[in-house]
Amino acid sequence: MLCDAKRQGPVNLRYDDDRLREECGVFGVFGHPDAAALTALGLHALQHRGQEACGIVAYDGKQFHSERRMGLVGDNFSRASVIERLKGHAAIGHNRYSTCGDAVLRNVQPLFADIDTGGFAVAHNGNLTNALTLRQELISTGAICQSTSDTEVVLHLLSRSKKRRIVERFVEAIREVEGAYAFVGLTNDMLIGARDPVGIRPLVLGRLGQAYVLASETCALDMVGAEFVREIDNGEVVVITEDGIESHRPFPMRPSRPCIFEYIYFARPDSVIGGRTVYDIRKQMGVQLAHEAPAEVDVIVPIPDSGVPAAIGFAQESGVPFELGIIRNHYVGRTFIEPEQRIRALGVKLKHSANASVIRGKRIVLVDDSVVRGTTSKKIVQLMYEAGAREVHMRIASPPITHPDYYGIDTPDKVDLLAANKDLEGMRQFLGADSLAFLSVDGIYRAVGFDARDARAPQFTDHCFTGEYPTPLTDQSGQTVPRQLSLLAEVG
Numbered sequence: 001m002l003c004d005a006k007r008q009g010p011v012n013l014r015y016d017d018d019r020l021r022e023e024c025g026v027f028g029v030f031g032h033p034d035a036a037a038l039t040a041l042g043l044h045a046l047q048h049r050g051q052e053a054c055g056i057v058a059y060d061g062k063q064f065h066s067e068r069r070m071g072l073v074g075d076n077f078s079r080a081s082v083i084e085r086l087k088g089h090a091a092i093g094h095n096r097y098s099t100c101g102d103a104v105l106r107n108v109q110p111l112f113a114d115i116d117t118g119g120f121a122v123a124h125n126g127n128l129t130n131a132l133t134l135r136q137e138l139i140s141t142g143a144i145c146q147s148t149s150d151t152e153v154v155l156h157l158l159s160r161s162k163k164r165r166i167v168e169r170f171v172e173a174i175r176e177v178e179g180a181y182a183f184v185g186l187t188n189d190m191l192i193g194a195r196d197p198v199g200i201r202p203l204v205l206g207r208l209g210q211a212y213v214l215a216s217e218t219c220a221l222d223m224v225g226a227e228f229v230r231e232i233d234n235g236e237v238v239v240i241t242e243d244g245i246e247s248h249r250p251f252p253m254r255p256s257r258p259c260i261f262e263y264i265y266f267a268r269p270d271s272v273i274g275g276r277t278v279y280d281i282r283k284q285m286g287v288q289l290a291h292e293a294p295a296e297v298d299v300i301v302p303i304p305d306s307g308v309p310a311a312i313g314f315a316q317e318s319g320v321p322f323e324l325g326i327i328r329n330h331y332v333g334r335t336f337i338e339p340e341q342r343i344r345a346l347g348v349k350l351k352h353s354a355n356a357s358v359i360r361g362k363r364i365v366l367v368d369d370s371v372v373r374g375t376t377s378k379k380i381v382q383l384m385y386e387a388g389a390r391e392v393h394m395r396i397a398s399p400p401i402t403h404p405d406y407y408g409i410d411t412p413d414k415v416d417l418l419a420a421n422k423d424l425e426g427m428r429q430f431l432g433a434d435s436l437a438f439l440s441v442d443g444i445y446r447a448v449g450f451d452a453r454d455a456r457a458p459q460f461t462d463h464c465f466t467g468e469y470p471t472p473l474t475d476q477s478g479q480t481v482p483r484q485l486s487l488l489a490e491v492g
């Protein structure tokens with residue numbers, strides 16, 4: 001989004017457009033003969049975090065082997081012949097949703113560089129908010145960038161470092177970058193994992209026999225049969241070698257502020273964060289919502305998929321029957337991420353159909369996890385009326401999204417965010433519902449286990465609702481204007 005050049009200047013300066021994207025998934029394994037196969041399985045479990053492209057880099061003791069492809073993991077890494085080419089006892093992998101740089105092959109991760117200490121492959125979940133500024137400095141002193149991805153600056157920075165050891169070089173590089181990152185890196189003899197100083201994006205450590213595993217979410221550890229060891233701390237760098245694991249803390253200690261949206265929408269419900277399943281937390285969001293905004297209705301209807309756990313919580317708390325009033329087509333993915341509004345609207349139509357038999361003549365509450373542009377909710381309210389609902393009430397299990405994200409989610413600019421442009425009544429009218437309510441900010445914190453948001457030291461990164469960004473936004477300040485990012489036109 002730094003690269004969300006729409007915010008930064010005239011059209012010919014753009015190297016990325018303003019697409020609505022979400023996250024990425026990272027995975028790494030060290031010390032296992034089937035490293036690439038495990039990585040493919042891990043990426044499979046993390047597919048919900050990125051569906052645009054995927055890649056694996058493995059190291060066999062002599063050479064690195066890389067496969068980077070556009071599309072889904074199942075379509076690209078299911079054949080034995082592909083996995084057999086990725087030889088080695090160590091591997092890292094990535095599922096991509098681009099936040100910076102187009103969806104073209106040269107931006108697909110893991111990115112790889114030959115530096116004078118050997119090879120270095122890196123996979124990144126997050127978005128660097130000073131990458132554009134750094135990139136310009138690098139280019140002006142002779143760097144030749146191979147991609148338009150924010151992640152690439154890390155490779156340049158560590159390659160230029162004068163430090164001797166690769167870990168020191170990596171630490172020096174990440175001290176230069178701002179924003180959000182969960183990195184996994186692979187060198188000739190180590191697997192590295194790192195989280196940014198406030199821990200915006202997640203990263204967990206697992207153990208599989210003698211091997212170590214790093215992954216964005218615990219659902220990927222479960223997939224490969226690894227046992228959960230712990231979350232990587234905010235600001236921590238872990239280094240895994242044949243001798244075991246060591247931990248470095250290169251930043252001053254400060255409280256963590258993970259992204260609240262992991263709980264609301266991104267993470268898979270069976271993943272565990274902070275000792276609780278995301279499913280349980282989403283259900284609690286529904287419970288809180290039922291307290292804050294009850295409704296006199298006959299049926300609670302979830303908006304699949306992400307709205308389902310909150311709707312269960314809402315129904316259980318209010319004692320109103322829960323019915324699948326919307327049937328989801330499983331061959332349509334997450335519509336939040338579709339690049340164009342025209343396609344997104346069609347996607348929503350394809351994805352959801354009314355189950356008229358449980359709706360007709362009824363007063364219903366629709367429960368969803370979030371409203372971004374309002375495309376989903378508007379379409380579904382209409383669908384419910386067409387199916388014969390008597391009253392349609394909307395309940396959203398998170399607060400109104402009023403501010404853009406710059407940390408890897410890639411919500412749109414303010415101009416496209418429904419809640420940034422309309423008040424509650426304006427939104428209700430736009431959606432066409434009989435009533436509309438959102439969960440409060442404190443309600444979200446209560447669902448996650450706190451009494452309330454601590455205004456002086458917020459426990460989460462919640463800028464989408466509050467406008468409080470936990471890191472500098474150097475590129476977004478408007479002072480960096482890219483001269484030229486890439487002249488190379490590519491097709492995905």
Ligand SMILES: O=P(O)(O)OC[C@H]1O[C@H](OP(=O)(O)OP(=O)(O)O)[C@H](O)[C@@H]1O
Pocket residue numbers: 265303304305306307333334335336337368369370371372373374375376377
């Ligand atoms: O207001 P909008 O711009 O329509 O975006 C909000 C919708 O997008 C997400 O669903 P998505 O279809 O991406 O994924 P899901 O199947 O996991 O719910 C989210 O769960 C909301 O339903």
Ligand SMILES: NC(=O)CC[C@H](N)C(=O)O
Pocket residue numbers: 022023024025096097098099100101107109124125126127128149150151408409
């Ligand atoms: N969504 C993400 O985490 C994206 C990672 C990185 N910024 C990219 O665009 O490739």
Ligand SMILES: [Mg+2]
Pocket residue numbers: 303304305306307368376
């Ligand atoms: Mg949804």
